[in-house]
Amino acid sequence: MAQPSAATTLSGGVQIGPVTGLPMPRFVSIKSSPVNVRGGPSTNHQVAWVFVRKDVPVEVTAEFENWRRIRDVDGDQGWVFHTLIDGERTVMIVGPDKQVPRDGDLVPLYFAPDTASDEVALVEPGVIGSLVNCSQTWCALRVGPHEGFMQASSLFGIYAREAG
Numbered sequence: 001m002a003q004p005s006a007a008t009t010l011s012g013g014v015q016i017g018p019v020t021g022l023p024m025p026r027f028v029s030i031k032s033s034p035v036n037v038r039g040g041p042s043t044n045h046q047v048a049w050v051f052v053r054k055d056v057p058v059e060v061t062a063e064f065e066n067w068r069r070i071r072d073v074d075g076d077q078g079w080v081f082h083t084l085i086d087g088e089r090t091v092m093i094v095g096p097d098k099q100v101p102r103d104g105d106l107v108p109l110y111f112a113p114d115t116a117s118d119e120v121a122l123v124e125p126g127v128i129g130s131l132v133n134c135s136q137t138w139c140a141l142r143v144g145p146h147e148g149f150m151q152a153s154s155l156f157g158i159y160a161r162e163a164g
Helices: none
Strands: 026-030 035-038 047-051 057-064 067-071 077-081 090-093 107-110 119-123 128-135 138-143 146-151
Touching: 057 090, 090 138, 119 146
Parallel strands: none
Antiparallel strands: 026 057, 035 047, 035 077, 057 067, 067 077, 090 128, 107 119, 107 146, 128 138, 138 146
Protein backbone atom coordinates (compact mmCIF):
# COMPACT_ATOMS: atom_id res chain seq x y z
CA MET A 1 0.00 0.00 0.00
CA ALA A 2 1.23 3.50 -0.78
CA GLN A 3 2.08 5.64 2.20
CA PRO A 4 1.16 9.31 2.67
CA SER A 5 3.92 11.75 1.83
CA ALA A 6 5.55 13.52 4.73
CA ALA A 7 4.55 17.07 5.50
CA THR A 8 7.12 19.77 4.71
CA THR A 9 8.42 21.78 7.65
CA LEU A 10 8.92 25.50 7.03
CA SER A 11 10.98 27.92 9.09
CA GLY A 12 9.30 28.47 12.43
CA GLY A 13 8.32 24.79 12.64
CA VAL A 14 5.11 25.14 10.63
CA GLN A 15 4.32 21.99 8.64
CA ILE A 16 2.41 22.05 5.37
CA GLY A 17 0.60 19.20 3.67
CA PRO A 18 2.37 17.63 0.69
CA VAL A 19 -0.76 17.73 -1.48
CA THR A 20 -2.61 20.90 -0.49
CA GLY A 21 0.16 23.11 0.88
CA LEU A 22 -2.14 23.85 3.83
CA PRO A 23 -1.00 23.73 7.47
CA MET A 24 -0.75 20.28 9.05
CA PRO A 25 -2.35 19.22 11.22
CA ARG A 26 -5.45 21.38 10.81
CA PHE A 27 -9.09 21.29 11.78
CA VAL A 28 -11.83 21.04 9.17
CA SER A 29 -15.44 19.85 9.27
CA ILE A 30 -17.42 17.02 7.74
CA LYS A 31 -19.17 18.47 4.67
CA SER A 32 -22.19 16.19 4.26
CA SER A 33 -23.87 13.11 5.63
CA PRO A 34 -23.33 10.22 5.47
CA VAL A 35 -19.52 10.14 5.08
CA ASN A 36 -17.63 6.85 5.00
CA VAL A 37 -14.35 6.76 6.92
CA ARG A 38 -12.04 4.07 5.56
CA GLY A 39 -9.10 2.12 6.91
CA GLY A 40 -6.83 3.39 4.12
CA PRO A 41 -6.68 5.97 1.32
CA SER A 42 -8.79 4.26 -1.36
CA THR A 43 -12.23 2.78 -1.94
CA ASN A 44 -10.55 -0.65 -1.81
CA HIS A 45 -10.24 -0.25 1.97
CA GLN A 46 -13.08 -1.24 4.25
CA VAL A 47 -15.36 1.35 5.78
CA ALA A 48 -14.26 1.68 9.42
CA TRP A 49 -17.19 3.87 10.46
CA VAL A 50 -19.66 6.37 9.03
CA PHE A 51 -20.29 9.98 10.03
CA VAL A 52 -24.05 10.43 10.04
CA ARG A 53 -23.91 14.07 11.03
CA LYS A 54 -22.50 16.94 8.95
CA ASP A 55 -20.41 19.81 10.36
CA VAL A 56 -18.57 17.57 12.85
CA PRO A 57 -15.07 18.98 13.48
CA VAL A 58 -12.19 16.64 12.59
CA GLU A 59 -8.43 17.05 12.42
CA VAL A 60 -6.54 16.37 9.18
CA THR A 61 -3.35 14.51 10.16
CA ALA A 62 -2.08 13.29 6.75
CA GLU A 63 -2.65 13.68 3.02
CA PHE A 64 -2.31 11.15 0.22
CA GLU A 65 -3.41 12.10 -3.28
CA ASN A 66 -7.15 12.92 -2.96
CA TRP A 67 -7.48 11.35 0.50
CA ARG A 68 -7.14 12.91 3.96
CA ARG A 69 -6.48 11.03 7.18
CA ILE A 70 -8.66 12.49 9.90
CA ARG A 71 -8.93 12.17 13.68
CA ASP A 72 -12.24 12.64 15.48
CA VAL A 73 -13.12 13.84 18.98
CA ASP A 74 -12.58 10.32 20.35
CA GLY A 75 -9.09 10.08 18.80
CA ASP A 76 -10.16 7.53 16.16
CA GLN A 77 -8.43 7.90 12.79
CA GLY A 78 -9.39 6.96 9.25
CA TRP A 79 -9.36 8.19 5.67
CA VAL A 80 -11.96 10.28 3.80
CA PHE A 81 -12.06 11.56 0.23
CA HIS A 82 -11.05 15.23 0.11
CA THR A 83 -14.39 16.48 -1.24
CA LEU A 84 -16.17 15.20 1.88
CA ILE A 85 -14.48 17.70 4.19
CA ASP A 86 -14.84 21.47 4.36
CA GLY A 87 -12.45 24.19 5.49
CA GLU A 88 -15.35 25.79 7.40
CA ARG A 89 -14.36 25.69 11.06
CA THR A 90 -16.73 24.19 13.56
CA VAL A 91 -16.24 23.16 17.17
CA MET A 92 -17.88 20.54 19.34
CA ILE A 93 -18.75 21.36 22.92
CA VAL A 94 -17.07 18.67 25.02
CA GLY A 95 -17.34 20.02 28.55
CA PRO A 96 -14.98 21.70 30.98
CA ASP A 97 -11.31 20.88 30.45
CA LYS A 98 -12.23 18.53 27.58
CA GLN A 99 -13.37 15.93 30.13
CA VAL A 100 -16.19 13.56 29.30
CA PRO A 101 -19.18 15.28 30.88
CA ARG A 102 -21.67 13.60 33.16
CA ASP A 103 -25.26 13.26 31.98
CA GLY A 104 -27.04 16.52 32.45
CA ASP A 105 -23.87 18.65 32.49
CA LEU A 106 -24.37 21.84 30.54
CA VAL A 107 -21.68 24.23 29.38
CA PRO A 108 -22.35 27.98 29.63
CA LEU A 109 -22.17 30.26 26.59
CA TYR A 110 -21.46 33.75 27.94
CA PHE A 111 -22.37 37.22 26.67
CA ALA A 112 -18.74 38.34 27.12
CA PRO A 113 -15.44 36.46 27.58
CA ASP A 114 -15.72 36.41 31.37
CA THR A 115 -17.34 33.88 33.72
CA ALA A 116 -18.88 36.82 35.61
CA SER A 117 -20.75 37.79 32.42
CA ASP A 118 -24.39 36.87 31.85
CA GLU A 119 -25.05 33.47 30.31
CA VAL A 120 -26.55 33.56 26.83
CA ALA A 121 -27.37 29.84 26.85
CA LEU A 122 -26.50 26.53 28.48
CA VAL A 123 -25.25 24.06 25.89
CA GLU A 124 -25.20 20.27 25.99
CA PRO A 125 -21.92 18.50 25.24
CA GLY A 126 -21.94 17.13 21.69
CA VAL A 127 -23.56 20.25 20.24
CA ILE A 128 -21.70 21.72 17.26
CA GLY A 129 -21.15 25.45 16.82
CA SER A 130 -19.51 27.70 14.25
CA LEU A 131 -16.15 29.11 15.29
CA VAL A 132 -15.89 32.88 14.90
CA ASN A 133 -12.46 33.42 16.50
CA CYS A 134 -10.38 32.70 19.58
CA SER A 135 -8.21 34.86 21.78
CA GLN A 136 -6.55 34.05 25.07
CA THR A 137 -8.65 31.31 26.68
CA TRP A 138 -12.00 32.22 25.08
CA CYS A 139 -13.62 31.56 21.72
CA ALA A 140 -16.46 33.45 20.08
CA LEU A 141 -19.09 31.02 18.74
CA ARG A 142 -22.43 30.77 17.03
CA VAL A 143 -24.48 27.92 18.48
CA GLY A 144 -27.87 27.66 16.84
CA PRO A 145 -29.53 31.07 17.20
CA HIS A 146 -27.13 32.12 19.97
CA GLU A 147 -23.84 34.00 19.76
CA GLY A 148 -21.44 34.29 22.64
CA PHE A 149 -18.20 33.21 24.23
CA MET A 150 -17.12 29.86 25.60
CA GLN A 151 -13.96 28.82 27.36
CA ALA A 152 -11.58 27.18 24.89
CA SER A 153 -11.02 24.32 27.33
CA SER A 154 -14.62 23.21 26.66
CA LEU A 155 -14.17 22.84 22.89
CA PHE A 156 -12.89 20.24 20.42
CA GLY A 157 -11.82 21.73 17.10
CA ILE A 158 -9.21 24.29 18.14
CA TYR A 159 -5.54 24.18 19.06
CA ALA A 160 -4.02 25.63 22.22
CA ARG A 161 -2.03 28.06 20.04
CA GLU A 162 -5.30 29.53 18.75
CA ALA A 163 -6.49 30.23 22.27
CA GLY A 164 -3.26 31.66 23.53
